[in-house]
Amino acid sequence: MSSEKIPVPPASNFIRGIIDRDLAENKFANKHWAGSPGDAAHQATGPVDTAKIRTRFPPEPNGYLHIGHAKSICLNFGLARDYGGICHLRFDDTNPEKESQEYVDSITEMVHWLGFGWENGNESNLYFASDYFDFMYSAAESLIEHGHAYVDQQTADEMRANRGTLTEAGKDSPYRNRSVVENLAIFRDMRDGKHPDGSMVLRAKIDMASPNINMRDPAIYRIRRAHHHNTGDKWCIYPMYTFAHPIEDALEAITHSICTLEFEDQRPFYDWLLERLAEAGLLAHPLPHQYEFARLNLTYVVLSKRKLIQLVEEKHVSGWDDPRLPTLAGARRRGYTPEGFRLFADRIGVSKADSWIEYTILEDCMRETLNEAAERRIAVLDPIKLVIDNYPEGTSEDCFAPNHPLKPELGKRTIQLSKELWIEREDFMEEPAKGYFRLFPGNMVRLRYGYVVKCTGCEKDATGNVTTVHCEYLPDTKSGTPGSDAVKVKGNIHWVSAHHNYAAEVRLYDRLFKEANPGSGDRDFLDDINPDSIKTITAQLELSLQDAKPAESFQFERHGYFVADRKDSVAGKPVFNRTVTLRDAWQK
Ligand code: ATP
Numbered sequence: 022m023s024s025e026k027i028p029v030p031p032a033s034n035f036i037r038g039i040i041d042r043d044l045a046e047n048k049f050a051n052k053h054w055a056g057s058p059g060d061a062a063h064q065a066t067g068p069v070d071t072a073k074i075r076t077r078f079p080p081e082p083n084g085y086l087h088i089g090h091a092k093s094i095c096l097n098f099g100l101a102r103d104y105g106g107i108c109h110l111r112f113d114d115t116n117p118e119k120e121s122q123e124y125v126d127s128i129t130e131m132v133h134w135l136g137f138g139w140e141n142g143n144e145s146n147l148y149f150a151s152d153y154f155d156f157m158y159s160a161a162e163s164l165i166e167h168g169h170a171y172v173d174q175q176t177a178d179e180m181r182a183n184r185g186t187l188t189e190a191g192k193d194s195p196y197r198n199r200s201v202v203e204n205l206a207i208f209r210d211m212r213d214g215k216h217p218d219g220s221m222v223l224r225a226k227i228d229m230a231s232p233n234i235n236m237r238d239p240a241i242y243r244i245r246r247a248h249h250h251n252t253g254d255k256w257c258i259y260p261m262y263t264f265a266h267p268i269e270d271a272l273e274a275i276t277h278s279i280c281t282l283e284f285e286d287q288r289p290f291y292d293w294l295l296e297r298l299a300e301a302g303l304l305a306h307p308l309p310h311q312y313e314f315a316r317l318n319l320t321y322v323v324l325s326k327r328k329l330i331q332l333v334e335e336k337h338v339s340g341w342d343d344p345r346l347p348t349l350a351g352a353r354r355r356g357y358t359p360e361g362f363r364l365f366a367d368r369i370g371v372s373k374a375d376s377w378i379e380y381t382i383l384e385d386c387m388r389e390t391l392n393e394a395a396e397r398r399i400a401v402l403d404p405i406k407l408v409i410d411n412y413p414e415g416t417s418e419d420c421f422a423p424n425h426p427l428k429p430e431l432g433k434r435t436i437q438l439s440k441e442l443w444i445e446r447e448d449f450m451e452e453p454a455k456g457y458f459r460l461f462p463g464n465m466v467r468l469r470y471g472y473v474v475k476c477t478g479c480e481k482d483a484t485g486n487v488t489t490v491h492c493e494y495l496p497d498t499k500s501g502t503p504g505s506d507a508v509k510v511k512g513n514i515h516w517v518s519a520h521h522n523y524a525a526e527v528r529l530y531d532r533l534f535k536e537a538n539p540g541s542g543d544r545d546f547l548d549d550i551n552p553d554s555i556k557t558i559t560a561q562l563e564l565s566l567q568d569a570k571p572a573e574s575f576q577f578e579r580h581g582y583f584v585a586d587r588k589d590s591v592a593g594k595p596v597f598n599r600t601v602t603l604r605d606a607w608q609k
């Protein structure tokens with residue numbers, strides 16, 4: 022395979038370095054886990070956690086997972102696996118508006134598909150952040166009681182104006198010094214629906230002059246009358262993400278909370294909040310820590326949720342599982358493999374520096390895993406007829422093709438040879454170009470797994486297109502017989518018997534975008550869509566492919582890897598998707 026020439030960035034493992042250090046220092050020796058998430062009192066009832074570390078993958082159930090998420094999944098679940106820990110699957114569903122069960126189901130399915138689980142004995146470790154709303158509410162009251170939070174009634178504009186800038190300190194809100202009693206009373210009124218949406222927020226009381234704007238009294242609760250998919254209409258106030266997330270980690274006894282770089286500036290608030298709640302006795306040490314890594318950027322792909330939605334809603338693709346989309350549902354349908362994604366995650370590593378990863382690295386990972394796993398079959402994608410004029414009419418014979426050249430134990434299968442075959446149009450040239458070794462009048466080639474044939478000519482239609490090629494076979498030259506080496510030929514072509522074939526719909530997928538950085542400069546990313554990203558053909562396949570099961574992958578010899586479409590295939594009539602070609606056609 023071509024992996025040797027691919028520039029593979031060194032797999033930096035700074036997070037593993039941190040975990041090694043934490044474990045060497047016995048940092049979690051006194052961390053208790055009662056078998057389910059909860060506050061300090063709850064966890065104290067349990068034994069010392071047997072999981073060496075706890076990580077989590079915390080998707081918001083407001084969309085489909087994509088290849089970027091696969092990096093985070095492989096990282097978090099991979100660390101837990103390698104260190105004798107557990108990775109939780111946590112739905113970060115604290116935002117009532119955009120979330121739904123459909124996304125929950127699809128995310129669960131895709132994490133499983135990538136090869137990861139979250140169960141530990143009887144514990145499922147699949148959690149919903151909205152189950153922690155009661156605790157979050159009491160944590161907010163605790164902050165108020167300790168003078169660490171206040172209700173602010175400035176308008177949104179006033180709040181923005183008073184936040185200051187990178188170079189200028191912010192201004193204290195006129196509501197900043199309300200008494201604890203007053204704050205508690207108003208916050209309870211907020212909870213009880215006595216104030217309109219957006220009329221006030223609860224803010225942490227930290228420092229309006231902090232050089233880190235995120236520490237300038239961030240909002241932690243807002244009023245929003247919205248139905249929540251889990252808690253229904255119980256709440257009309259909802260916690261802000263920056264307040265909810267550290268608490269979710271702490272209640273789940275997470276040790277290493279790994280997120281993307283844009284949260285780096287939130288880390289001081291993450292630590293501030295958990296320290297305050299630990300001081301109040303609500304949480305126990307050791308507290309979780311946040312570590313940031315660079316998100317995945319992949320050439321020829323868009324991973325932004327907004328752009329993906331646009332591609333689907335404006336029908337540039339057929340749906341969320343269109344095989345050209347970088348969603349995991351699309352990639353799976355395309356024939357990409359979980360092993361390939363895990364290899365990819367290992368190969369690109371984890372770093373703190375933003376960079377672009379070449380799409381070819383992902384494709385090579387898929388080629389490598391499919392080369393290992395996929396059985397070989399024969400397919401003629403652009404068929405023309407080859408007639409062996411001296412072959413007896415009405416008969417056929419067995420030829421034997423190995424199922425996997427790297428795995429002889431998988432044996433051989435029988436394919437039928439007869440007088441009329443399908444071959445690739447490109448395997449015949451009436452007037453051969455220089456260095457062309459395949460069929461042309463007077464030349465000999467081997468029909469792979471069959472005989473040596475000598476080309477005698479061709480037939481053409483009125484417009485000059487070749488419709489049929491003629492040849493004669495040399496009966497003593499069959500592959501696997503003593504005579505097979507008697508005649509040496511340079512060309513070796515594949516074929517399918519025209520009487521033992523399956524004419525199938527095959528979709529030749531290519532990259533969805535023709536530019537490495539879709540929409541860069543002032544272009545609209547839609548203008549960079551590759552107009553040839555799908556070509557649907559009728560191909561002539563060897564008969565055995567008629568029995569391919571949905572989602573089964575094969576290497577079509579000389580062409581690439583193909584998968585039976587999991588959606589459109591019916592029994593006895595599979596449709597095939599091209600996963601990836603054998604070689605990279607995009608290298609300049
Ligand atoms: P949103 O913009 O709606 O937050 P998101 O892609 O971040 O979208 P989440 O559901 O919040 O979606 O993501 C879940 C996890 O996946 C987060 O921890 C996030 O850091 C991680 N993640 C998302 N995109 C990438 C990416 N491109 N590379 C690596 N990790 C990613």
Ligand code: MG
Nearest residue numbers: 079080081281
């Ligand atoms: Mg996010």
